[in-house]
Amino acid sequence: MRETFGYQTVTQQERKKRISHVFATIASRYDLMNDLMSFGIHRLWKRNLVKKLSAPENAIIVDLAGGTGDVGAKIYQAKGTPVIIVDASKQMIQAGKDKLDLPLDWLVATGEDMPFADNSIDVITLSFGLRNMTDLDVVLKEINRCLKPGGQFLCLEFSTPNFWLKPFYDFYSWAIIPRLGAFVAREPAAYQYLIESIRKFPNQRELCHQFSKAGFKNVEFDNYSFGICALHQGQKSEVNHP
Ligand SMILES: C[S@@+](CC[C@H](N)C(=O)[O-])C[C@H]1O[C@@H](n2cnc3c(N)ncnc32)[C@H](O)[C@@H]1O
Incomplete structure (x- = not known):
């Protein structure tokens, strides 16, 4: 089966291998690059995600593709609830x-195949990871499977900005980000992939449709920074359909 890696078409296996290589190589500079590329705004986006999180006492919360634990830490600091961070990259977790x-809690596993029982998790968060997963439909169904009935899924991801912002956004993306990636992380190709993968990703409404198709209800989204980033959320049905 063929997949896209940024603008290139590669096999599914090759895509997994390349994405794993991207995060293995940038892990130690990942947080610094996030601050530089977004002027620190990613912290506000993540804080908004945490504000929208509604968890019962003693909730089981999973931050999927949690990377270096940025969102997991913010959830813990705001809610006092321990978080299980799941990520495919040993280097990001380290x-x-x-x-x-x-x-x-840190767990090396993929979003396509999480080691959790059906209906066992109260909230799953996923920030800037869905774009890297190989099969969106499989991952969304897997998240739905693991959530308890009524459980909440919150997903922060780069999205499609307002049309008037596009020329500036495109200039910044193509001219500045790979140079920053080369200078700070010494991995321009990794940041070239990042920009291309954003453009290949479904826009706000398409992603809502994918959520509904995977079985989520009450699907909605909020745009942040004029749509550069969007927070999508959905809820697992109270009734467990076989
Ligand atoms: C852009 S980073 C986001 C990290 C963190 N959530 C944040 O917002 O700072 C994407 C993360 O997704 C992870 N990832 C990529 N493919 C994955 C998969 N199939 N399953 C789980 N994690 C994956 C990568 O290892 C990486 O840590």
Whole structure:
């Protein structure tokens, strides 16, 4: 089966291998690059995600594609609830463990096949990870499977900005970000992939449709920074359909 890696068409296996290589190579500079590329605004987007999170007491919360634990830490600091961070990259997880001294659980696993029982998780968050997953439909169904009935799914991802912003956004993306990636992370190709993958990703309304197709209800989204980023959310049905 053929997949896209940015603008290139590669096999599914090759795509997984390349994405894994991208995060293995940038892990130690990932947080710094996020701050530089977004002028620190990613922190506000993530804080908004945490504000929208509604978890019962003693909730089981999973931050999928949690990387270096940025969102997991913010959830813990705001809600006092321990978070399970799931990520496919050992290197990203190690960078998170080295940085954070919080009661977080770390698990190397993929979003396509999570080691959780059906109906066992209260909330799943996913920030800037869905775009990297190989099969969107499989991952969304897997998230739905793991959530308890009524459970909440919150997904932060780059999206399609307002048309008037596009010329500036395109200039910044193509001219500045790969140079920053070369200078700071010494991995321009990784940041070239990042820009291309954003453009290949479904827009706000298309993603809502994918959520509904995977079985989520009450699907909605909020645009941040004029649509550069969007927070989508959905809820698992209370009734468990076989
Ligand atoms: C852009 S980083 C986001 C990290 C973190 N959520 C944040 O917002 O700072 C994307 C993360 O997705 C992880 N990832 C990529 N493919 C994955 C998959 N199939 N399953 C789980 N994690 C995956 C990568 O290892 C990486 O840590």
